Amino acid sequence: MSDVRAVLNRVYTADMPDLRDIEYLLSLEDADQIDELYKFADNVRREQVGDGVLLRGIVEFSNYCRNTCAYCGLNKYNKQIRRYRMAHDEIMACLDKIVSCNTKTVVLQSGEEDELDAAWLQDLLFKIKDKHDIAVTLSLGERSDQEFEMWRNAGADRYLLKIETSDKQLYEKLHPEMSFDRRVECLRKLGSMGYQLGSGCMVGLKGQTTASLARDVQFFVREKIAMIGIGPFIPHSQTECANHACGDVELVCKMTAVTRIATKNTHMPATTALGSLGNGDMRLKALACGANVLMPNFTPVEYKKLYEIYPGKRCVNEPTGACSGCMEKMVKSIGRYVDWARGDTLKSYN
Ligand code: SF4
Incomplete structure (x- = not known):
């Protein structure tokens, strides 16, 4: 058995993969070994969540933000963008489109x-749940426990709260x-x-x-995160990180592969940020690893x-x-199928 295969098996079978094993896989440089990593991850994906996409x-119903994240174009100091907040009717019209495309999940x-009024969002959730049989994910950042509870009781099913990095020092420097x-x-x-x-x-x-990326993988395992998005950093001119280079798309794919192997049955998007960099559509590569x-x-x-949040986002x-239609074709082109389930x-969580 090759060294890489032995490490891959260890990461897959461990309850908590060893930091050195994860770092070893993220540091692979040899094309054949990287290929072995991607094929292993693709097999784990097939075994754990199937071929459906x-x-x-x-x-994205509002671009107002109170925060000053060092990498994000929506930071409150950026006076060059026009801020907006969509009305209930506008959001409900988007929901009608989502449902007419057979999609069973919305991410708000x-x-x-x-200024986000908790009761305003609660009313929106009631309207959505009254009209549509659809899973609702909220992605609104840090809110009070009362607000989380209120929205959960109004029908919100999921919450997306990215950590961006599990390195506390780095996190607090960037945020x-x-x-x-x-x-x-x-x-x-x-x-x-x-x-x-x-x-x-x-x-x-x-x-x-x-090492910090390897700890991110351990964090996702430890916290039993059900859906994990991994994307590259892309510099925005109106941020402190304007002159820092883009994240390496190959490293994003390695992180996707290792996270799949370590977290097994997680749902993992091929992120739009990844699709906005590199030659061709790198989301295809993420779907293959x-x-x-x-x-x-x-x-x-x-x-x-x-x-x-970052410039050059694809398909704006x-x-x-x-x-939605384009993605259906994309999925078919790689021999997979769209899974229309929630x-x-x-x-x-027991
Ligand atoms: S990353 Fe989120 S919280 Fe941070 S500035 Fe951007 S929109 Fe606000």
Whole structure:
């Protein structure tokens, strides 16, 4: 058995993979060995979640944000973007499109905004759940326990709260005025309320090391994260990290593969950020090394352009929902099929 195969087996069978094993896999340079990693991850994906690719429709309903994340174009100091918040009717029109495309999950995303009225969102959730049989994921950042509880009771099924890095020091450097411990506390609180948990990290952050990425993988295993998004850092001119290089797409794919092997039955999107870099559509590569989810964007074009966390996001000029048809073709082109189910968590929390 090759060294790589032995390490892959260890990472797959361990309850908590060894840090050195994860680092070893993330550091592979030889093309044949990287290929072995990707094929192993693809087999784990097939065995654990099947060949279906789940679609999650995303609606970016507001770009207001109170935070100052060092890499994000929506940070509150960026005065060059026009801020927007969609009305209930506009959001419900997006939901109608999502449902007409047969998609069974919506992700409602916004910056972390002070002005977001909890009751306004509660009403929206009631409307959505009254009209559609669809899973709702919220991605609104850190909120109070009362708000989490209120939205859960109003029908929210899942919550996506990315950590970006599990390195506390690096996290707090990139997120001034925020606390890593508070982030983790929110995730655990959400889990205790019965939300299905989504999280994720960014590859290529200034000051990030391979060891730090390896600890991200351990974090996802430890916290039993059900959906994990891994994307490259992409610099935005209106941020502190404007001059830092883009994350390496190959390293994103290695992280996707290793995370699939270590976390086994997680749902993992081939992220739009990855699809916005490299030659061709790198989401195809992610789907071949562990990913099983795609996220068509249903935000109306006039708003989609303004939700600029990073520049050069692919398909910002496509009409609302057009990505859905395109993704179906993409999935077929690699011999897979779209799984039109809700795609609930496969994790057991007992
Ligand atoms: S990453 Fe999220 S919380 Fe941070 S500035 Fe951007 S939108 Fe706000």
